[in-house]
Amino acid sequence: MTTVLETRGLCKKFGGITATDNVTFKLPAGARHALIGPNGAGKTTFVNQLSGVLLPTSGSIFLNGQDVTEWTVRARSRAGLARTFQINQLFADLTPLQSIIIAINERENAARSWFLPFGTRKDLVAEAVELAESLNLGDVLDERVGSLAYGKQRLLEIAIALAAKPTVLLLDEPAAGVPESERDQILNVVAALPASVSLVLIEHDMDLVFRFAKTISVLVNGALFVEGTAEEIAKDPRVRQVYLGEEEISHG
Amino acid sequence: MSAVTSENLRPIGTPSEQLVAAARWRWFEFLFWGIAILCGLSMFAPMLGFNVPIIPSKMMLMSEILILGLLALSIDLCLGYAGLVTLGQGAFFGIGAYTAGLLAKHGAGVAPLSDPILGLLAAGLVAGFVGFATSFLVLRGSDLTRLMVTLGVALIVEELVNKLKDITGGSDGLQGVMSSPILGIWEFDLFGKTAFWYTLIVVFVCFWFCRRLVNSSYGYSLRAIKGNALRARAIGVPVNARLIQVYTLAAAIAGIAGGLLAQTTQFASPDMVAFHRSADSLLMVIFGGAGYLYGGLIGSVVFRIMQDFLSNITPQYWLFWVGVVLVLLVLFVRNGIIGLLSAAVSRSKGAGK
């Protein structure tokens, strides 16, 4: 199995705080990997470095074998790395269909076309409609994104990321804040993603993690605490202690 | 909801056709430009021996409104589509005005050089170049930062115009601009008839260009940047490059507007670079409604007519009533004049049902 995404000795410091502490991590092609950890473990900071929003203090990141440590968000995106956001980052005044087409346009270099009306390329529009329908967005194609139900917005987050046809997709808490009734929809969508996309799921919700992930990494205080298959992690007493235990306490 | 499929709700045609249809010209657009042309045609009415209510007496004002509208359009391109707020568009307007003015002054008589159309192109190019050179300033920071940086640039340009007396004529303005006939055929006249047609055509061409642009795939990528720059980056939109491009383009269009004013009024003065120029034009866009392309045009039409009307009634205190209108508009309407009109139309439609 080839490695699609890799970090070597990744460190990120904010002033005196070490948010990411020497993380070395490999993601094989086709992976269904979850990244978990207690609050403040540095999950989002880690993802932000992977996607290029933050520059690491030291260490390097490889995407499909290329060193992308210094690359911009956009360059990584074009190299096949896509992400969703924990807090919705959508185009509130556009429609879902438009949003998806914009992303496809960028992938196909069609966004440089300044003369022909938006949507002229039938093949791209058709692709967008298909993608939207596969994510249960078919009934809201022409609504204003800002007025969509929250669950639909979360789905659109994923749809826009998928439109870039990524090889690696980072899902940052895709079900966060989604009401119970719409949760399954999102889980099904995530479960149905094609095997050609390697997934990293950053998640709080243990149900979702264990239903979905084959392998799991646990981050604690910015450092990689333990890695293993889902079963191994579920049984690992140390993980129970630092993570699940903590959760039990907070629930109790 | 689930029973109603999207197909039932949507009008006929494939999704692609529907999207393309959104960019089609509508009747009210024909109406807008049609009325503008009618205003121009009305100048011939007296020759035919009858008078129409629209008389050719306000040609200069109409040209000026169109030019202001073009300047506002350039701001709308930045503000309404790319979400880039600028308070320094007057700088490019002024640079365009001085470029066209200087070319007309020193190129007078030298056939190709003095042609107004060439002058406009030069005005657009020079302003666009300066826009490009300063575009890196607007890439970072909040709205307020952008506002102040662009304003700062404009103030510095204004000061430069004032200081470079030998070239610009300093605070007295650039004198001796003699606009040559357009393409060597149409002479500028005192009634401003040629100026009006010339302005109308140039403004329309620029508008048409912008309209194509904002309705294209490129235009939608700009809207994505306005909507959410973080996400736009994540899907691979070259945000900084696009912002630089659109800012440069807007600068060029503002330059063309400035060039038009210099050519049709045959002089250029520091007023054309001044702060109030930038502020007024931004005001027009907001007044008309940002993000519709027509906002700036309608904003300047309504604003200037209101100003002309009020200052004829009370030359000293018209500002008061303009202020009242602005305050009321903001309090009761969204999206400026266009918002007002759309509210009115949807109400009448609602009543009709």
Place this chain on the structure above:
Amino acid sequence: MLTILFDGIAYGMLLFVLSVGLCVTLGLMNFINLAHGAFAMAGGYLTVVMMNWYGISFYWCLPAAFIVSAVLGVVLERTLYSRLYDKTHLDQVLFSIGLIFIATAAVDYVMGASQQIINLPAELNGRFEFLGASIGVYRLFVIIICGLLTVLLQYVIGRTRFGSRLRASVDDRRVARGLGIDVTGIFALTFAVGSGLAGLGGALGASILSMDPTFPLKYMIYFLIVISVGGTTTITGPFFASILLGIADVAGKYFVPSIGGFIIYSIMVLVLIFKPEGLFTRSTRR
């Protein structure tokens, strides 16, 4: 040299008192109130009317200018401004420009277009030498008043219960509201104080700055420069920014008069190129 420094500080202090209210409005409610200068004008003209028409002492005019502008501020805040908090920045710009127009025309109607001049009490006129610097008594007076105000403001915001609530509201309005803080009330009060300070600034500045109906527009740029350079998250930011700009402006005009006019703009652009969020902003949160 010292004289220049002194004049610069005096000018900067005045700028600070004039613009601090706008800074709080912008930081607290994210409201762009371009009409802030109108409150300063109200204070300035009130001083003119009280002194020149009724012969009331200058010292009474200062508190009166503060109170009247503050009352004016709170009335406008409750009746008009509060309706605009949820509107876009662009709407706020349009609205406050409209207010400026109204204020300008109204003042012109009542007071005429000419510049208004007041004559300070004799003891505030004149100059004295101190350590080789020539000190204008009135400018010293301005520095003392503005300095006291700054200390007072700093104390109120930093040490009092009101201040901590204000800071909490500026940091996160929603959270503050959730904690049971009366954000609306705090804002009305802050707006009133901000307007009052502007009015006081106008009264103090009436003899240095020119008081005419175009005042709000003329000084709008200066207020915005102070805020964009100083940032809106603290009081000290705009304070140091004002002092810096005051000194730079005066020194620039003194040493290189030929380009003195645009030194202040150049500084602003330079600062914003390197520190887009302002010179004195706490590290930006994402």
Place this chain on the structure above:
Amino acid sequence: MMKRRLLLAGVAAGAFAVPFAGTLASAVAQEVVKIGLIATLTGPQASSGRQKVAGARLFMAQNGDTVAGKKIELIIKDDTGVADQTRRIAQELIVNDKVAFLSGFSLTPLALAVAPVITQAKVPAIIMTAGTSVITERSPYFVRASFTLPQQTIPITEWAAKNGIKTAVSLVSDYGPGIDAQDAFKMGLEARGGKVVEQIKAPLANPEFAAFLQRAKDLKPDALFLFVPAPTAGSLMRQVVDRGISQAGIKVIGTGDITDDDQLNGMGDAVIGLTTSHFYSAAHDSPMNKKFVADFKAANNNLRPNFIGVSGYDGMHLMYEALKKTNGNTDGTALVEAMKGMKLESPRGTFSIDPATRDIVQDVYIRKVERKDGELYNIEFDVVKDVKDPTHK
């Protein structure tokens, strides 16, 4: 949503048409002569606009609105102090209202902007304020009823030289008239053996003069020459006093703009003794001026007329006389010819129009600020007769 909004664009376009409807009736009426007065009535220059409108109206009130059998109609427009507005308004007044004269022009660039228009349309334009010399050279249809800065400045240099002033610093606003004044001052003083140590130019829209004044003070000249446009004179003089320029042994002199009658009273006792040269003072001792000042105050809420007010008055007078001379003929060239060499009695004294340059020739007074009847006035104590602009060739 958006589509519907766009749709309304067309509706708004209708607005294009409406306001133009009313002006239809502007066909030439036989018995009416229209005079366009383009004044700056809003913005920083507004006070100058008020003065000239008041002056012009006063002349009409005193002399009736009928000349040579024609009824005079005065059309007042606000150009907001922006040159391209001035130009457009001028063009509209000529084309639509068919005015026989244009007048007004608060600032030099505003006057210069209309030069090509009046040349092309052959309509005389009476300058009631703008004081840069070159204006009248830019069109053969300009006639000046106000003053030029060199004309006002040279006499004060004579006075300065006579009163032992050897070195001077000039501080002016950085625009046409300011530069004219500064150049004329240097020329005049140095021709009489003095020396201008430094010429400081302050930006036109400048609120703070402290630094410039301090610099001038530190140069320790015998005199400080000042010129700023009248509306900003108040705050400048306030700061001159505050800076203790006179106490430092520096004589403050200038053109009358800095002791503008409009604002003089507000400047306070500190300006007493200030010496300036100018063509008009509200305290000018003549019966005509007494009546002028009294009527002006009565009509304008006790506003004291200043040099702009009197220029508006005299400008109107010029136009009346020109119409009388042409017997109501409104041909522009004939009117300009009629004004050339014309000599008129005015509240300022007598003035005439130089037939060669169409510029004004008038007496310039040396005045000193004094308190009279409880108010501050510029009291004239010396006069230079029939001063022409020295820079015209």
